[in-house]
Amino acid sequence: MxxxxxxxxxxxxxxxxxxxxxxxxxxxxxxxxxxxxxxxAASSDTGKNRGADDTAGDTLPDRSKTLATLKNDEGIDMVVYSAKRDSGGFLTVSGDFKNPGGESFTTPVVWSGEEEAVAGTGPSLAAMTLVDSVGKKRYYVLRDTDNRPLTTSNYASSIEPGKSLNFFAQFPAPPNTTTKVDLQFPGFPNATIEISG
Structure with missing residues (x-):
């Protein structure tokens, strides 16, 4: 060669x-x-929110329809966009916490609920519940095998002025005959929301 x-x-x-x-x-x-x-979008299925604004990398809720807008005493808006039932027997509620004010809002510890095992997994929305007044049942946020709540978690400790924190929370689905449930969350008034799917 x-x-x-x-x-x-x-x-x-x-x-x-x-x-x-x-x-x-x-x-x-x-x-x-x-x-x-x-x-x-695929990574958002792990159920953890990465920050306190719309660009946090989560799958954003469908904002084409609003089921409820609630306001707490500190002026924070909780906007619920959907309560969707899926074929797996789950109901997923999604929306935004919005801070329209001029000051930073510190996310309260009570949002995580009072269960010690869940509180140990970090900030979450485990205190959110749904009430089926017709069926006389209360539904709590589901947990995974490590007792972590299937909801937005590990979010920033505050929501800055003009920013928002998008959220989801997954519950056991009520019977198909139940078309409306009452959403309850610490610091916000109760709201009746319509189930889709």
Whole structure:
């Protein structure tokens, strides 16, 4: 094998290596922002909220319809967009906590509920409950096998002025004959919300 042939083989190998590196880099980066949106939407199924604004990386609720808007004594709005029943026997409530005021709002400890085992998993919305007044039942936020509540958790300790914290909470679904439930959450008035799905 002569020297020129060896150089050609080395050059071809270097070009192939460079091309495969570029392909790998593009695949690893996702190629565009749309791919990263899909990844962040998929990762939101873990049930943890990452921050106190709309760009926290969570799957945002469908805001095309509002079921209820509640206001606490400190001027924070709790906007409920959906209460959706799924085929797995769950009911997921989603919405936003909005801070329209001019001061930072510290998220209260009571939002996590009073259960010691759940409180040990960090900030959550485990204190949220649903009441089926017709069926005379109260539904609590579901827990996973590690006793973590299936709701927005580990969120920031405050909601800054003009910002919002999107949320979800998953409950056992009431019977199909139940079309409305009362939402109860510490610091906010009760609200009757309609179930879809």
């Amino acid at each position: 002569n020297f020129q042939h060896v150089r050609k083989v080395r050059r071809a190998g270097a070009v192939a290596l460079l091309a495969s590196s570029l392909v790998f880099s593009v695949a690893a980066c996702g190629g565009d922002d749309k791919g990263s949106d899909k990844a962040s």
